[in-house]
Amino acid sequence: MITLALVALSGAFGVWALYGSDWLRVAHVSTAGTKVLTPDEVIAVADVPMNTPLVSVDTDMVAQRLRARLPRIKTVAVVRSWPHTIDLEVTERTPELLMRSGGKFVEVDAEGVRFATVATAPKGVPLLEMTAADSPSLHRFGTDRLRRAAAVAVAHLPETVLKEVRTVRVRSYDSLTLELTRGRTVLWGSEERGRQKAKVLVALLKAAGDARHFDISVPSAPAVSGS
Numbered sequence: 571m572i573t574l575a576l577v578a579l580s581g582a583f584g585v586w587a588l589y590g591s592d593w594l595r596v597a598h599v600s601t602a603g604t605k606v607l608t609p610d611e612v613i614a615v616a617d618v619p620m621n622t623p624l625v626s627v628d629t630d631m632v633a634q635r636l637r638a639r640l641p642r643i644k645t646v647a648v649v650r651s652w653p654h655t656i657d658l659e660v661t662e663r664t665p666e667l668l669m670r671s672g673g674k675f676v677e678v679d680a681e682g683v684r685f686a687t688v689a690t691a692p693k694g695v696p697l698l699e700m701t702a703a704d705s706p707s708l709h710r711f712g713t714d715r716l717r718r719a720a721a722v723a724v725a726h727l728p729e730t731v732l733k734e735v736r737t738v739r740v741r742s743y744d745s746l747t748l749e750l751t752r753g754r755t756v757l758w759g760s761e762e763r764g765r766q767k768a769k770v771l772v773a774l775l776k777a778a779g780d781a782r783h784f785d786i787s788v789p790s791a792p793a794v795s796g797s
Contacts, residue, residue: 594624597654605662606686607642615639616648618656627656636660641685666721667698667738680725682718696724696735696748716740719761723748726764731772744787759787 599618601609616632629648636646636658647659663685665677677686678698691697698720700713720738723746727735737749748756756771766789774784774794782796 594653596620596622596624596627596656599656599658600651601658601660603660603662607640607660607662612636612640612643612658612660616656616658624650624652624654624656629656632656632658641683644679665692665695666724667717668692668695669698669700678717678721680721682714682721684717694733696732697737699737699739701739701741716743719743720746722761723758723764723767726768728768728772731768731775753782755783757783757785757787763789 596618597620599613599616599620601612604612616636618627618632627648627650629650632648633646636648637643642662643660644663645661647657649657649659651657663677663679663683665686666680667678668691669676669678669684671687674687674689675691676684677688677692677695678684698717700716717740720740724732724735724738734750734754735748736751739747739749741747744760746758746760748758750756758767767786770786770789770792771784774781774786774792778784778794781794783794785793785795
């Protein structure tokens with residue numbers, strides 16, 4: 571009986587410590603991983619209730635609120651750091667492409683997600699031109715799928731090649747074209763076999779650097795022309 575009483579007392583004390591005492595309450599919110607976003611705006615949107623029991627914070631709800639209100643956030647982990655802190659561990663989306671919108675630019679990540687509008691184009695990020703309005707591909711695949719295909723294509727490129735890409739033009743699902751510096755063009759084709767195409771393009775740029783047109787739509791049978 572004494573043992574049972576001690577167990578009950580211990581359990582009651584534990585519940586009180588978690589929910590009723592001042593020992594384990596939220597006193598701080600910290601952030602990590604922000605690059606473009608600021609810690610202050612992440613904390614403000616998270617809206618973690620201060621001075622409430624740490625155990626009672628709905629971490630899933632906080633994460634959901636952050637992703638919904640700050641689309642630049644790709645993933646976020648909301649972690650209880652005992653005894654007094656909620657940690658917000660953020661991973662931001664990275665722009666792979668830009669779309670013009672009036673006088674501004676919409677950032678598109680490697681998944682084809684449009685996540686932010688900025689006044690100034692980030693350096694080294696190619697423009698995306700969607701010219702598939704009359705293509706059957708638009709009706710079959712939809713704008714989101716075509717946009718993702720373009721993002722996937724540039725995501726396969728090594729930095730040495732990516733820095734030379736100025737525009738990615740999408741005419742249809744099977745017709746992606748990269749426009750490089752010095753008036754060079756690359757017929758990429760569809761998004762399929764992207765890694766292989768990237769390797770072939772790197773080799774062609776080294777072997778035929780004076781060429782103007784590169785066709786790697788069939789990576790096993792590439793072609794170059796112009797000089």
